[in-house]
Amino acid sequence: MRFFKKSTVMLVVFLLAMGTLLAACGDSKDEASSGSKKGKTEIEFWSFWGSGTRKPVIEKIVDDFNKSQDKIHVTYKYLPFGDIWTKELASVAAGNPPDVIINDINSVQQRAQKNQSVNLAKYVKNDPDLKDQFYPQLWNTVLYKNDPYAIPFNTDTRVLFYNKDLFKEAGLDPNKPPTTWDELAADAKKLDKKSGSQYTRLGFLPRYGIGPDVWIDNATGVGEWDYKNGKPVINDPKAVQALQWIKDYEANYGSKVINTFQSQFGSEQADPFISGKLGMEMNAATFYTQIRDFGKNMDFGVAPMPEMTSGNGHTSWGGGFVAEIPKGAKHPDASYEFIKFLTSAKEQAYWASKNFDNVANIQGSKDAAKDLSGKAKEVYQLAVENLDQTLITPQPIEAPDYTSLVNPEIDKVMLGKKSPQAALDDAQKAVEKLAKSNK
Known part of the structure; x- marks a missing residue:
């Protein structure tokens, strides 16, 4: 985050x-x-x-x-x-x-x-x-x-990296990366691999490489703060949908499976994407240098961040x-x-x-x-090319530390302590109060 x-x-x-x-x-x-x-x-x-x-x-x-x-x-x-x-x-x-x-x-x-x-x-x-x-x-x-x-x-800027060899193995077209969240989830499911009851490969993890806030940026196209009008828009309906999508996606595996899988992750050769344990990963474009240095002969592709729904926009963050x-x-x-x-x-x-x-x-x-x-x-x-659709989120004068109020609420959603709507409504109220006090 x-x-x-x-x-x-x-x-x-x-x-x-x-x-x-x-x-x-x-x-x-x-x-x-x-x-x-x-x-x-x-x-x-x-x-x-x-x-x-x-x-x-x-x-x-x-x-x-x-x-x-x-x-x-x-x-x-x-x-x-x-x-x-x-x-x-x-x-x-x-x-x-x-x-x-x-x-x-x-x-x-x-x-x-x-x-x-x-x-x-x-x-x-x-x-x-x-x-x-x-x-x-x-x-x-x-x-x-x-x-x-x-x-x-x-x-x-954040982009999607995908393993072309694993796409071929899963019967997916290596030249057609997912363009929407639904396509991303469907392709990821085909990339999942098990040995008995244990996963040896996951197609994708929404919170690996980027945080929920970037998914919110992608969904709303403006992020959590409306700079034009100087006000928080944290509980925007699309932001709520974004958190719900992440929660539902991870629920398909369960926290135990995801936590166990992530405990094996490392950096360089042990990076899950480079080591073939993760079929797709959202990351900064500069992640390429790690693949170049440690992913010997790896055949991969890159694509814009998939959009929430067709026509919603491929907004990224930087x-x-x-x-x-x-x-x-x-x-x-x-x-x-x-x-x-x-x-x-x-x-x-x-x-x-x-x-x-x-x-x-x-x-x-x-x-x-x-x-x-x-x-x-x-x-x-x-x-x-992706910079044309990359969102920058400077600290607003009215609420420079607003993320300290928002991020804990997002964490509560991911931990199952609050619904996305309740958490973002509470964050909206807290940031509105902060902005009002700073004025």
């Missing part, structure tokens, strides 16, 4: 205190540079990309920027995912933040509201075509009171990150120039093709697909 941090006073105080303590310990810097820095505006760029795959790519982009002009020099600093935003909060409070940081796409508005990031309106005004370079739903996440406070960098200038950055003009470079079509295509990652720049996405080949190209091309 999606998880959003709570915005409580105690949490902020704790984060600031911890960030200050950590900052006092000092950090070593990872620097991508090009020659002399004399006479140039120095800016520091923070991100959590430190893996053997991603770090060289981001360092190459930084180095290319440094070489592309002679006025600005960027130093890249890696911080672990668990530390970076704690330290940023501390640095903003201390008046000594980084010049550019990669931040969560879903909480841009909260940072803008708290005056923790720089309003980019005056810069974007001089680049009138800038916003059209990005997927609209991603651009909308960076707006607060109609002004942009960040530039989208990357995203993701998250992502943005490039942002923290409040108090000393050189915002230079920071913006670097962010423009970082999110340009050319650099986005390079990042996407090297990391097999969905990016926010539309042209960059299309160009990345051209740079790939074989199965990688097939999966990435579908992912790019």
Whole structure:
């Protein structure tokens, strides 16, 4: 399920205190540079990309920027995912933040509201075509009171992976993946396999790879919050139907069978889809890299998330990150120039093709697909097309931690403690109360 941090006073105080303590310990810097820095505006760029795959790519982009002009020099600093935003909060409070940081796409508005990031309106005004370079739903996440406070960098999207060999074995057409929930359930039943009374393979599990909230997104097409009208729509009739469908689907097996089966799951070669224990799996398109690395000679296909009923829409869900200038950055003009470079079509295509990652720049996405080949190209091309129907769910200003009220109610449904209607009605009331109190 999606998880959003709570915005409580105690949490902020704790984060600031911890960030200050950590900052006092000092950090070593990872620097991508090009020659002399004399006479140039120095800016520091923070991100959590430190893996053997991603770090060289981001360092190459930084180095290319440094070489592309002679006025600005960027130093890249890696911080672990668990530390970076704690330290940023501390640095903003201390008046000594980084010049550019990669931040969560879903909480841009909260940072803008708290005056923790720089309003980019005056810069974007001089680049009138800038916003059209990005997927609209991603651009909308960076707006607060109609002004942009960040530039989208990357995203993701959920798609259906299916095992073509197992489709053939079950008498299914390997070139015709399911397109509706009913077809998905019917195909899954044919893919189920038993040895005696024990299942050795399941066709599909609705809550493996994604959570009930993504099924709700798919069913309603808008998710749990109506951003246009600023109100919760948690107990939408289609959301109730989605939870009921999951519950009925799992009831066909029983919790004991599902729990026993899931206890055998692992990662890499032990992933149930890669190991052949699961015929179909909903997951982020980037799951392809695990299949590539650990699913030797596996013949699989990809398809959009099946729609609830024909004509309802193949809505998927995604998250992502943005490039942002923290409040108090000393050189915002230079920071913006670097962010423009970082999110340009050319650099986005390079990042996407090297990391097999969905990016926010539309042209960059299309160009990345051209740079790939074989199965990688097939999966990435579908992912790019799927972004047109991918929903992004930023934390609403009125109720930033509303999922902390919704998710427990969904859990009660899955545990058989409440009906879908009762649970979502209770969640609706609780979130309405929260939104009213925040106004």
